[in-house]
Amino acid sequence: MARYFTDEHEWIDVEGETATVGITDYAQGQLGDIVFVELPDVGTVIDKGKDAAVVESVKAASDVYAPISGEVMETNAALEDDPALVNTSPEEDGWFFKMTIGDKSQFDGLMDEAAYKSFCDGL
Amino acid sequence: MSTPNASGWKPGTPVEGHNAMSGPDTATGNRALMLEEPLLFEIGHVETTGVDLPDPGSGANRLGGFERSEAIGLPGLSEPETVRHYTRLSRQNYAIDLGLFPLGSCTMKHNPRLNEKIARMPGFADVHPLQPVDTVRGALEVINELAHWLIDLTGMHAVAMSPKAGAHGELCGILCIRAALEARGDAREVILVPESAHGTNPATAAFAGYKVEDIPATAEGRVDLEALKARLGPDVAGVMITNPNTCGLFERDMKAISDAVHAAGGFVYCDGANFNAIVGKVRPGDLGVDAMHINLHKTFSTPHGGGGPGSGPVVLSEALAPFGPLPYTARTEDGVVHLIEEEDAEEFAKEHFGGALQHFGRMTAFHGQMGMFTRALAYILSHGADGLKQVAEDAVLNANYILRSLDDVLDAPFGPSGPCMHEALFSDKGFAVGLSTLDLAKAMIDEGYHPMTMYFPLVVHGAMLVEPTETESKAALDQFIMALRSVAERAKEGDESLKTAPHYAPRRRLDETQAARKPVLAWNDPDMA
């Protein structure tokens, strides 16, 4: 399994033909207490860089962009009842959705963990 | 006798060793005049009523089998209980009647009680919107007379009176622009809005089907004219500009902005939320504005009522005047005020406007906020031309007095670029680490004030926007300045008690995260579940 990061503070776990997407610990720290996550419908085809989900705190709503193109296969139902999972476990239990991968060259240019860490340190 | 105030005490005099809020807990949770009040659903009963009505008995009906069988679940109270319930609730509110209400961009000024009296005259309050016009000539005259003064005060050509509030007025203005462009076969897609704009501006443009793009600002807090010019082109339908802007500054280049937009074939919408600063002094029509809404509940003092109703007539330039919504009133040469609705719009336009009227449709049922029109007209007539000019001057004087009395203790990001208009803008620069604008605002509550507008405009970090309005005395301003100075000093010194403010309000800080995560938006009876 490989984990990639985007400069929009999303992480992507790749396992076989499936990618799992969420937001990073750094992102949840910036957003504060998450009160709601709006997830895409299963079956939606999303394009890299376009709106895929919305994550809301009390005073802000932030778009989460699709890190790669593909079709949404599953969303994290646990976030419906407990959006705070994004705060407590952003990079594990607080995942957003799973999607198909299609073209693997899409991962070119994304960061690995070390690169993302130094990216955040520079912010 | 010569010792009328023997104690020498007055409000603000320190009293050694006493904290008014300390003391034992009470059995009721009340603290003398600070009274807790349960919900209606906890004290009312479905069998109780405060209105005497006959028992219906059982007779034939024409409800066709749709009669209600289930209980509705609406508790009632007798009249004395009702009056007490709401009187007790009212005392948990801050209000302009209680003190200075310095909410920037909201223009919380005194609401004259004459206006309340007038709005309740039976000839205004007890008139149906669809009565035959011969029975409502006075109401039409009120609308027309107010329309006339709004046109004169803004130097514009026409006014659409029906919009129900500021944002509804914005929508009206943008729809006029869209209708005018469509009438000349010129489909355009983009509305430009500065980052510092009220959120209603981009929301309105999007609601009217436009794409929204930002206009950049200069370092001194104004529209960047050169950047704006560079963006203008055949796809730009118009710009939405607030003037005076949300940084409390007058857009010096307004005429040049208008000229550039017009040269590129677009229209200029002005957000008139801050008209109070210039009423009677500057006419937006002279600056090339094509449409501007006027918040009657701001500049013209109709009461805010805890969040509405508002009223947002939109003044229109000659270019946009033919496209306003229905219905409207018009006075013909014989002095008669006509009400023009769908029924006679075409005919009236043919007869009086050479057929050039192409209204874009109807925005609301009936004629707009009549109850606000009567109040606003009474306000305008009370002030007159001289008084309105004085309103703007005193509003601007009061804001600058606050700005210059506090700019040694609070950072005023645009202070160096000159005087402000009707509101003074400060930032949180210099606060001790860990203390924020929110903490200062909540501490102002303990000092007996409603806080200023916080975190708006977005272009200034930890923004605090203070709008005193013209209806404050110098003594009231001095006390407010003293309080804000004291709290600002505590914020700079790192006084940790600010973090838990307010301490003396009916409630401490409320958990907004919980409210949003698990919304409870209606009362649910445990018994009824």
Add this chain to the structure above:
Amino acid sequence: MRYLPLTDTDRSAMLDVIGAPDIDALFADVPEEARLSGPIEGLPMHASEMAVEKHMRRLSKKNLAASDAAFFLGAGAYKHHIPASVDHIIQRGEFLTAYTPYQPEIAQGTLQMLFEFQSQVARLYGCAVANASMYDGSTACWEAVAMAGRVARGKKRKVVLSGALHPHYAEVVRTMAKFTDDEIAGAPPSLTAKPDDDGLIARIDADTSCVVVQYPDILGRLPDLAKIAAAAHDKGALLIAVNTEPVALGAIKSPGELGADIVVGEGQAIGVGLQFGGPYLGLFAVRDEKHVRMMPGRLCGETVDAEGKRGFVLTLSTREQHIRREKATSNICTNSGLCALAFNVHMTLLGEKGLRRLAMENHRLACLAADRLAKVPGVTVLNDTFFNEFTVLLGTDARTVVRQLADDGVLAGVSLGRLFPGSGNLANGLLVAVTETTTEEDIETLASALEEVLA
């Protein structure tokens, strides 16, 4: 000027503190050519309280107040008795002169009132959640249509309007839809004793986002909402029910109970006077909690403070324009707070018992009026069913009759010709509304006036 506290001495002392030579120096950023040299032309100088009151009273006297006539107008605005304590409470400065409750610690009065109001509206409408009010019924109706588009995620573009929807409401929807590419399907109503529910159902298809039905409808009839709801849901469309007379819901089943997904309406009839059409009170509710985050407008919710005491706040604000900007669910900011308070107080005074009695008294008098008018030669009562408003056919243009009767101080009703100017076949129709304020003497006055003018 009585509203301006500063004296000239104050002004010059303040200019000294600012360091400005005169007031004009503070307007230095306003270009010279944009500054007016003197006062606005044409506007008189300031006037005393006495003078302004006199002027306004003179204008008010040119109107015929509803209470001074035999009065039968409705069509979306109703004359009801408002208890004196309602106006007393809304005039308390703490309510009247408060702002939107953005600082909840010092706005619990307004917030608790809004929570009570939302709860009352939700129960009256048979819904899970109501918002803290909109401008009026007609704009709430458009907002519901826009929300249905969001629920359909923009994939369905057709909006089916019942022909018997208030024509102003339909016009507002049509106006707004011009700018959103929604396709609006609607037609004027046909003059039948029962609403044409089957005709409406036949217009619903797979591309329909919502069906908009007024209940009771503009002619006063009661459509079969449950049947329409089933048909709409069958095609994946939402049913939006519109109610312009909330008193009716004390007598008839709630739209939510009958399956409506969004229920909107005009709340004016409870607590808010006629006021020539505004300010009124837009009511907006959803039957299912799952739609809450798609709703427009302010919402008040319950929470706790730092000491654990119950309190209320405006919540789910990320839907709104001040946070979401161009992606907001609506551009609305202001609600109709003071009118919501008036509704809340009046409904509290009524309670369930009072509301039911009020509704049945309205219906009793309306039945009486319909029976009496049916006896007038040349008058036919159209409706099989109605609550407190029904349609009569006069055999001649009702607009003319209404004007003739107004000359004699009888406000007979609203002519369908005024509401549907393009539909000649409706011209003989007259909408007659009867409330608890109508006396049997008023009914007799109307009947004899019609007898005279139709003879």
